[in-house]
Amino acid sequence: DEEGVDPVALSLPSSSKPHDDNTWGDTSSYARNKKIQSFFKLPNGEWELVKILSYSGSESLISLSEGKALKVKNDCLVQSNPVILDGVDDLMQLSFLNEPAVLYNLQYRYNQDMIYTKAGPVLVAINPFKKVPLYGDDYIEGYRRKSIESPHVYAITDTAMGEMVRGSFCPLLYGESGAGKTETAKIAMQYLAALGGGGGIEYEILKTNPVLEAFGNAKTSRNNNSSRFVSFLSLNLVVQSVRVFTYWKHQSRVVQCAEGERSYHVFYQLCAGADHDLREKLNLRNAGEYKYLRQSSCFSISGVDDTEQFGILTEALDVVHITKEDQESVFAMLAAVLWLGNILFTVIDNENHAEVVEDESLTTVAKLLGCSSDQLNRALSTRKMRVGNDTIVQKLTVSQASDSRDALAKSIYACLFDWLVEQINKSLSAGKRRTGRSISILDIYGFESFDRNSFEQFCINYANERLQHHFNRHMFKLEQEEYIQDGIDWARVDFEDNQDCLNLFEKKPLGLLSLLDEESTFPNANDMTFANKLKEHLHSKSCFHGGRGKDFTVNHYAGEVSYDTTGFLEKNRDLLHLESIELLSECSCSLPQIFATSMLTQSEKPVTGPLFKAGGAESQKLSVATKFKGQLFQLMQRLENTTPHFIRCIKPNSLQSPGVYEQGLVLQQLRCCGVLEVVRISRSGFPTKMSHQKFARRYGFLLLESVASQDPLSVSVAILHQFNILPEMYQVGYTKLFFRTGQIGLLENTRNRT
Numbered sequence: 001d002e003e004g005v006d007p008v009a010l011s012l013p014s015s016s017k018p019h020d021d022n023t024w025g026d027t028s029s030y031a032r033n034k035k036i037q038s039f040f041k042l043p044n045g046e047w048e049l050v051k052i053l054s055y056s057g058s059e060s061l062i063s064l065s066e067g068k069a070l071k072v073k074n075d076c077l078v079q080s081n082p083v084i085l086d087g088v089d090d091l092m093q094l095s096f097l098n099e100p101a102v103l104y105n106l107q108y109r110y111n112q113d114m115i116y117t118k119a120g121p122v123l124v125a126i127n128p129f130k131k132v133p134l135y136g137d138d139y140i141e142g143y144r145r146k147s148i149e150s151p152h153v154y155a156i157t158d159t160a161m162g163e164m165v166r167g168s169f170c171p172l173l174y175g176e177s178g179a180g181k182t183e184t185a186k187i188a189m190q191y192l193a194a195l196g197g198g199g200g201i202e203y204e205i206l207k208t209n210p211v212l213e214a215f216g217n218a219k220t221s222r223n224n225n226s227s228r229f230v231s232f233l234s235l236n237l238v239v240q241s242v243r244v245f246t247y248w249k250h251q252s253r254v255v256q257c258a259e260g261e262r263s264y265h266v267f268y269q270l271c272a273g274a275d276h277d278l279r280e281k282l283n284l285r286n287a288g289e290y291k292y293l294r295q296s297s298c299f300s301i302s303g304v305d306d307t308e309q310f311g312i313l314t315e316a317l318d319v320v321h322i323t324k325e326d327q328e329s330v331f332a333m334l335a336a337v338l339w340l341g342n343i344l345f346t347v348i349d350n351e352n353h354a355e356v357v358e359d360e361s362l363t364t365v366a367k368l369l370g371c372s373s374d375q376l377n378r379a380l381s382t383r384k385m386r387v388g389n390d391t392i393v394q395k396l397t398v399s400q401a402s403d404s405r406d407a408l409a410k411s412i413y414a415c416l417f418d419w420l421v422e423q424i425n426k427s428l429s430a431g432k433r434r435t436g437r438s439i440s441i442l443d444i445y446g447f448e449s450f451d452r453n454s455f456e457q458f459c460i461n462y463a464n465e466r467l468q469h470h471f472n473r474h475m476f477k478l479e480q481e482e483y484i485q486d487g488i489d490w491a492r493v494d495f496e497d498n499q500d501c502l503n504l505f506e507k508k509p510l511g512l513l514s515l516l517d518e519e520s521t522f523p524n525a526n527d528m529t530f531a532n533k534l535k536e537h538l539h540s541k542s543c544f545h546g547g548r549g550k551d552f553t554v555n556h557y558a559g560e561v562s563y564d565t566t567g568f569l570e571k572n573r574d575l576l577h578l579e580s581i582e583l584l585s586e587c588s589c590s591l592p593q594i595f596a597t598s599m600l601t602q603s604e605k606p607v608t609g610p611l612f613k614a615g616g617a618e619s620q621k622l623s624v625a626t627k628f629k630g631q632l633f634q635l636m637q638r639l640e641n642t643t644p645h646f647i648r649c650i651k652p653n654s655l656q657s658p659g660v661y662e663q664g665l666v667l668q669q670l671r672c673c674g675v676l677e678v679v680r681i682s683r684s685g686f687p688t689k690m691s692h693q694k695f696a697r698r699y700g701f702l703l704l705e706s707v708a709s710q711d712p713l714s715v716s717v718a719i720l721h722q723f724n725i726l727p728e729m730y731q732v733g734y735t736k737l738f739f740r741t742g743q744i745g746l747l748e749n750t751r752n753r754t
């Protein structure tokens with residue numbers, strides 16, 4: 001794929017001089033400057049900044065970095081920016097806003113450890129995958145005194161503090177897995193903690209991190225410390241309180257884990273770090289002896305010492321006021337989950353009915369939960385069903401029983417997590433009145449697209465679609481408000497939004513979510529009937545394509561994703577059998593509140609598969625998708641009440657290594673997360689803004705005739721006239737001049753030549 005490259009690459013003799021007698025439109029001055037550069041797309045798709053040696057008509061002779069010269073068609077070249085704009089800290093300052101220019105600028109900065117760049121109102125943060133000298137007391141002090149101006153999370157957080165007087169404020173972190181959202185959130189919290197002088201609530205909030213990460217993060221193929229939940233942390237400095245909201249924990253990881261990945265950190269930390277006494281009490285073994293953890297042969301993370309992490313965890317639990325007794329109970333529940341995974345079933349009759357094998361696993365789980373082995377056996381191997389007013393007990397098959405075991409493990413873990421978050425909230429906001437003024441940080445997991453996408457990706461991507469909608473609206477709104485405030489003539493731009501895709505998900509009764517819920521209530525439905533139903537009702541929608549067999553494809557804002565409906569119905573119904581719930585409510589484990597508070601109230605009407613009859617009174621229970629949507633709307637409501645500040649985290653390479661900048665990967669993320677969109681919006685607007693004073697100072701000396709009045713506005717207008725800047729290319733506001741993209745570039749060139 002040579003893309004218009006002249007097949008004959010010429011070697012340039014070192015003595016040869018580029019000839020500069022050609023003209024290239026009215027930018028011929030560039031050539032005389034001999035500094036003219038341009039972007040050229042290499043056959044591998046990467047952009048390179050090349051020197052233009054000469055040009056004539058439709059072709060140019062360019063010089064590549066390895067000293068080769070090449071004759072190429074002019075339309076293979078993309079305008080680069082004047083050298084004074086190299087590495088500008090706001091992409092809006094680029095005269096030529098195109099993809100290679102944005103990529104080049106970010107790379108230029110990244111190579112010098114300047115990982116933060118503004119894209120107008122958005123802060124772009126590129127993951128350095130190494131320690132960069134941008135943090136610590138000196139920097140914090142610099143941003144606090146506002147003596148450092150370059151873009152930084154500290155700067156955004158500082159603005160937050162300032163804005164808190166006016167209302168709540170929220171840095172929103174977006175980006176794909178491993179892009180650095182969680183680290184960035186922690187950096188913001190460190191700034192807050194430093195401002196608080198240490199010792200206050202800010203110190204405690206820092207300590208929520210090790211707790212939430214131990215229980216909510218895991219090693220995945222993309223990130224060794226991947227958050228598998230969404231957190232919304234709200235800090236109120238006025239009344240010194242913190243509230244953490246968590247959403248959408250991925251529970252399936254507790255019982256299922258892909259090769260090379262790990263389950264939640266806390267399991268490994270416990271197995272490695274528990275002292276002798278605790279091991280005895282919980283009958284704890286090494287991680288390798290538990291089936292749930294053994295499914296993947298990965299037990300450790302390079303550079304991470306789980307024993308040490310366990311120490312950090314217990315210390316953090318102390319700081320957030322979880323008593324030692326409660327901590328021990330938490331660990332007992334974790335051990336119960338691990339031992340549950342080791343429970344085996346035997347077939348007891350020729351109908352494949354199951355019974356629990358009476359071994360150490362059974363007795364240990366029963367002991368840890370505080371029930372009898374019999375109770376546990378019954379809960380796992382039978383199912384009670386209500387038929388009319390009667391209750392019948394049905395024996396489960398081995399595979400059904402294994403499912404109910406896994407469902408129990410998942411809900412114990414989920415309840416434990418909820419309980420912990422609740423405790424943290426109680427202790428960090430004890431008795432504090434809630435007022436509107438707060439600073440919040442949202443750390444969400446990003447858009448996901450794998451080779452095989454399941455129900456989890458379906459939910460995550462739906463949430464991201466909603467958040468993108470929020471992003472779009474704010475981006476357009478803020479930019480346009482600035483124009484209007486400065487009084488310029490501006491016809492509001494309607495933006496291209498992702499409403500169609502949202503409708504595809506949310507429309508009732510014919511949207512993805514409604515159809516999923518409807519199908520989940522049919523006892524005889526399966527993944528195939530669900531897929532067919534989607535195709536039947538949605539085939540005409542622009543964002544939807546039916547796929548082969550059980551697949552369907554959604555055209556998301558960030559690209560097409562094909563979903564495999566296998567397991568959708570099952571996961572949406574979220575089976576937790578009545579017996580399990582009864583079991584947990586009867587258990588005498590030392591943390592009975594765990595189950596009392598969260599699970600039992602949430603599943604007031606526990607319903608098993610067969611009870612999901614259409615129209616049946618029992619089908620009141622909310623499906624997973626419906627709960628998910630409810631939480632998403634709650635979150636959106638919280639966001640609507642805050643002033644958003646967007647941080648887009650970018651992963652520069654998939655190796656998790658420092659110093660590697662893969663253009664293609666970066667570009668794909670810039671496109672996905674809408675950074676180029678913001679840039680595109682500004683191109684239709686007036687991205688370059690300069691105060692009257694600054695403009696007059698910078699270009700005033702170019703005036704050929706003196707101006708009667710020396711006020712900055714008159715000088716500015718005279719400059720505009722002299723340079724024949726077309727009226728549609730700029731606007732004069734009350735305080736600033738607004739330019740369309742590219743305009744300053746021309747002035748800048750003249751200035752440099754003079």
Ligand code: ATP
Nearest residue numbers: 129130177178179180181182183223225226227445
């Ligand atoms: P996920 O969606 O999977 O949770 P994430 O966006 O939260 O991903 P992080 O866990 O924040 O990603 O970052 C991944 C890794 O990148 C970190 O563990 C850390 O090693 C490195 N990293 C991220 N940001 C920085 C930074 N500012 N300085 C140094 N290293 C960083």
Ligand code: MG
Nearest residue numbers: 181182226227
């Ligand atoms: Mg994270």
